Amino acid sequence: MTAVPSLGGAPVLVLKEGSQRSQGREALHGNIAAAVAVAEVIRTTLGPKGLDKMLVDTLGEVTVTNDGATILKNMDVQHPAAKLMVQISKTQDDEVGDGTKTTVVLAGELLRRAEDLVDRKVHPTMIVSGYRKAEDEALKALDSIAKPISLDDKATLKKIAVTAMNSKSVSDAKDHLADISVDAVLQVAEKRGTKDYVDVDLIQVVKKQGGGALDTKLIMGVVVDKEVVHPGMPKVVQKAKIALLDSPLEIEKTEIDAEIRITNPEQMKAFIDQESTLLKEMVEKLKSAGATVVVCQKGIDDVAQHFLAKNKIMAVRRAKQSDMEKLSRATGARIVTSLEDLSPADLGEAETVEERSIANEKMLFVEGCKNPRAVSVLVRAGLERAVDEIERSLHDSFKAVATAVMDARILPGAGATQVELAKRVRTYAAKVGGKEQLAVEAFADALEVIPKGLAENAGLDPINVITELRAAHTKAEGTSMGLDIVSGKPIDSLKKGIIEPANLTTQAIRSAVEAASAILRIDDIVASARSTGAGKGPGKGADKKDEGSD
Numbered sequence: 350m351t352a353v354p355s356l357g358g359a360p361v362l363v364l365k366e367g368s369q370r371s372q373g374r375e376a377l378h379g380n381i382a383a384a385v386a387v388a389e390v391i392r393t394t395l396g397p398k399g400l401d402k403m404l405v406d407t408l409g410e411v412t413v414t415n416d417g418a419t420i421l422k423n424m425d426v427q428h429p430a431a432k433l434m435v436q437i438s439k440t441q442d443d444e445v446g447d448g449t450k451t452t453v454v455l456a457g458e459l460l461r462r463a464e465d466l467v468d469r470k471v472h473p474t475m476i477v478s479g480y481r482k483a484e485d486e487a488l489k490a491l492d493s494i495a496k497p498i499s500l501d502d503k504a505t506l507k508k509i510a511v512t513a514m515n516s517k518s519v520s521d522a523k524d525h526l527a528d529i530s531v532d533a534v535l536q537v538a539e540k541r542g543t544k545d546y547v548d549v550d551l552i553q554v555v556k557k558q559g560g561g562a563l564d565t566k567l568i569m570g571v572v573v574d575k576e577v578v579h580p581g582m583p584k585v586v587q588k589a590k591i592a593l594l595d596s597p598l599e600i601e602k603t604e605i606d607a608e609i610r611i612t613n614p615e616q617m618k619a620f621i622d623q624e625s626t627l628l629k630e631m632v633e634k635l636k637s638a639g640a641t642v643v644v645c646q647k648g649i650d651d652v653a654q655h656f657l658a659k660n661k662i663m664a665v666r667r668a669k670q671s672d673m674e675k676l677s678r679a680t681g682a683r684i685v686t687s688l689e690d691l692s693p694a695d696l697g698e699a700e701t702v703e704e705r706s707i708a709n710e711k712m713l714f715v716e717g718c719k720n721p722r723a724v725s726v727l728v729r730a731g732l733e734r735a736v737d738e739i740e741r742s743l744h745d746s747f748k749a750v751a752t753a754v755m756d757a758r759i760l761p762g763a764g765a766t767q768v769e770l771a772k773r774v775r776t777y778a779a780k781v782g783g784k785e786q787l788a789v790e791a792f793a794d795a796l797e798v799i800p801k802g803l804a805e806n807a808g809l810d811p812i813n814v815i816t817e818l819r820a821a822h823t824k825a826e827g828t829s830m831g832l833d834i835v836s837g838k839p840i841d842s843l844k845k846g847i848i849e850p851a852n853l854t855t856q857a858i859r860s861a862v863e864a865a866s867a868i869l870r871i872d873d874i875v876a877s878a879r880s881t882g883a884g885k886g887p888g889k890g891a892d893k894k895d896e897g898s899d
Contacts, residue, residue: 388457479788
C-alpha cells in the first residue's frame with residue numbers, strides 16, 4: 350500500500366494494497382538494466398561468427414537459432430522495458446525483415462550511454478533531445494552515402510540476399526538460397542504507379558523434412574498441400590486448364606426441414622437418379638468449359654468424384670483460401686463462386702499439374718505457369734530444426750531483397766555504415782554545443798557498437814578494430830571500409846559484396862532511438878497488485894484487464 354503524507358501529517362492512501370512503485374533514478378536505472386540485458390543476449394549473435402541460442406518453451410519444444418526476431422519472440426520476457434525491446438525487434442522484422450539484432454543492440458547501447466550521462470547530472474529530456482538531433486543528422490548522412498542500384502542488376506541483389514544470410518547457420522547453401530530468393534522476389538514484384546512493390550506473402554514456403562539444403566528449390570507455380578480426391582483420376586495432367594471453384598460440387602441441403610413421402614421403389618430410384626443427374630450436369634459444365642484440373646475450396650460429392658474421374662478430370666477439395674488466391678495469381682484463373690458462371694476465359698493454365706509424394710505426404714504441384722505472380726519454395730533439409738532455420742533465413746533474404754527492390758539504394762555492410770555515420774555525427778556534435786552535445790557524442794559512440802560486436806564475436810580486439818576503422822574512414826575514399834572478420838583488418842565492403850538495403854539501417858536507427866527515448870522519459874513505475882482470484886493463474890486477471898484496455 351503506497352501512502353503520501355497529507356498537510357496535517359496523516360498518510361493519505363493512494364494506491365491499492367500490494368501495488369509497487371519505483372520513482373526517479375531507481376525507475377530509470379531499473380528500466381535501462383532490463384533493456385540492456387535483452388540487448389546483451391542478442392549482441393553475441395551478431396555477424397557471421399555470432400553464436401546460437403537454445404530456446405526451450407513450456408512444452409519442452411527446443412529451438413536452436415541466432416535469428417534475432419525468433420529469439421526475442423520466444424523469450425518469455427516479463428519486464429515492461431524489456432518488452433519494449435521485443436516490440437522494436439518485431440517492428441523491424443515486419444518492416445524490412447532483417448536488421449532486428451542491429452536495432453536491439455543499438456537501442457541497448459544508446460541506453461547504456463544515456464545512463465552514464467544521467468550519472469553525470471545530464472537530464473533525460475536533454476539526452477532525448479540530443480539523440481533526436483543526432484538521429485536526424487545520421488539519416489541525412491545515410492542518404493548521402495547510399496548508392497542507387499538497378500533492379501536488372503541481379504548480381505547485386507544476390508549479394509544483398511547473401512549478406513542477409515551470412516550470420517545464419519545455412520552459410521553452406523547460402524549461394525543456392527540467395528539465387529532462389531532473388532528469382533522469387535523479382536517474379537512477384539509489380540509496378541504500382543511509378544514505384545515497384547513486393548508482397549513477400551505471395552512467396553509460399555513449403556517445409557518438408559528429407560534431402561539436404563541444396564534440394565531446396567523454387568517452383569514457378571504453387572504447391573497445394575492436398576491429394577487428388579479419387580484414385581481413378583489422373584495423377585499427372587500436362588498443358589492443364591485449371592478451374593478454381595468457391596462453390597461445392599454437391600447437392601445443397603435445404604434450409605428448412607422437409608419431408609418427402611416415397612411409396613414405392615420406382616420413386617426412390619427416380620429421386621436418387623435426379624441427384625446423380627444434377628451432379629453429372631455439374632461435371633459436364635466443367636468439361637464443356639475445357640477444365641482438366643479442378644481445385645475446389647468446398648466439398649466434392651462422391652458421385653461427382655466418380656463422374657470427374659470418368660472424364661479424366663483431376664480434382665482436389667477443401668483447398669485453403671490463401672492457396673486459392675495464390676493459384677489465381679500464378680495460373681491466371683478466376684475464382685468462380687457459381688458453376689453456372691464458369692466459362693473458358695475463367696480457366697488458368699499450367700504446364701504440369703502433378704500429385705507427388707514428399708516425405709510420405711501427397712501434395713499437388715502446379716508448375717510451369719507462364720508468368721506467375723505467386724511462386725512457391727520447397728524447403729528441404731535432413732533435420733526438422735534445419736528446415737525451420739532455412740525458412741527463417743529465406744524470410745530474411747526475401748525481405749532484404751524486397752526492401753532493395755522497393756527502395757533501390759544500398760549501403761556497405763560489415764559495420765562500415767555505422768563507423769561512417771559515427772564520424773559524421775561527431776563532427777556535427779561540435780555545432781550543437783551545451784549538454785546536448787554530450788548526448789550527440791554518446792549517440793556517435795553507440796553507433797560503433799555494431800563493428801565492436803562483430804569484432805568481439807570473431808575473437809578480435811574491438812579497440813584495435815575500431816581504431817583502424819576510424820583511421821580508414823578519415824580518408825576521402827574510405828566511406829565503405831568495414832571489418833574483415835577473418836583478418837581483423839579494414840576491407841572495402843562494397844567491393845567485397847557485403848551490402849545491405851539502405852532502408853534496413855534507416856529503420857534500425859529510427860526504431861532504436863524511439864525505444865531509447867521512450868524508456869528514458871519514464872521516471873515513475875506503478876505496478877498494480879496482481880489478482881489471485883480463484884481459478885486464475887498468477888497475474889492472469891491483470892493480463893486480461895490489460896488486454897481489454899489496449
